[in-house]
Amino acid sequence: MAEPAQQAAFLTRNTVEDLPSGGLEARLKAAATEGRQLRVKLGLDPTAPDLHLGHTVVLQKLREFQDLGHRVVLIVGDYTARVGDPSGRSLTRPALSGEQIDENAATYQAQAFRVLRDDPDLLEVRRNSEWLDMRMEELFRLARTTTVAQLLERNDFAKRFAARTPISILELLYPLLQGYDSVAIRADVELGGTDQTFNLMLGRDVQRAYGLPEQCVLTVPLLAGLDGREKMSKSLGNHIGVTDDAGEMFGRTLSLPDDAMREWFRLLGFDEPGPDVGPRDAKRALGRAIVERFHGADAAAAAQAGFDRQFIARDVPEDLPTLVVVPGEDGTVHLPALIAEAFGRSRSEGRRLLTDGGVRLGGDVVRTADVSAAEVAGKVLQVGKRAFTRLEIGS
């Protein structure tokens, strides 16, 4: 294992804050003296089933800890998810069922393993229902550790309080529950996005109140979404899922605004291309690197080839699905119906697409709703630039 100072320098690369300042190095030294691994905590609430690239930034950092021999403790927030996080505007977010949480949790773990090393010495997966399903008495003890004033220091809360928008008690309790996780697993370090700084720091207070050493806090920047503005989030639809297929990953990456590209390279841990590489090629390199990480080099090459074929050569992709068409009695087919069936849109939308010139048949724009069966047989129906299906006549 490398010297603590070197480790600290390596681990704080591309992070925003290391709190308290220099705390990580001190902790690494102490651990080295005691001859033990650090316990590095990350909590994830299994509220949505899939991880995206944004999550992998912090996972990547955890992986670095693992590579240095430290132990990652991944906490699946099954209990907190069950309560239903009331923050944000999603007033109607329903508390998830136990089964659904179990399912999500399993998916999470599987996806996290695409980044983390699944080695029992280096990874421990825990669920916070193990300790959060506590007696009132214990909750009282936890609640005594923190004052309302402390909680209101959080920017988020402060703003809402000032603006007189509602803050539920449950929301106030959330940071405490998260902090208790740190107590339960005796975290040496906790990681999170910059939006988690307050919660992570509060974990220190909670640990202290329980007579434990306080964890160090390491925050990583939030990865911007595909729009280049908001942080990546599934609900904003600006994400790339870690389970997306290779072509999807590559294509979506290319839609990233240039401004956000540098940051993506950095946060995702890829080497930036030199200054002589133009933005177009740099982004293609980024796309390949991303696909390669999750699907391998062959898939990355194939994804790029497929992309070039489809969008540069304007050719139809390989392996397109076939839709069997049954003509009407008069021997014609109704295109809006086909569009609806093939691409999951409504017939009305299909009609609009036709009049807007967004539909191609065998490469040529069609604007008529009804065409003869002979005209469509064996041809490729295309909507927009991305949706294709081959048409075959059936009976």
Added chain:
RNA sequence: GGCGGGAUUCCUGAGCGGUCAAAGGGGCGCGGCUGUAAACCGUGUGGCUCUGCCUUCGGAGGUUCGAAUCCUCCUCCCGCCA
């Protein structure tokens, strides 16, 4: 407990009782220019058996020839006072 405000289509946010499937903006779709970038331009954005018809404006009733718009009750949200 008292008083007041609100619930509109993906989001936001307009909406004299008829001309409202419902303004504007955002987002998104399609088209153009391009590098599936940005910026910009055009266009569309409930459904359908589509010159019309059907279902939508928190829920249930009611008034009316006619209601997103008026009344009643209900549910939920918010603020102020206690």
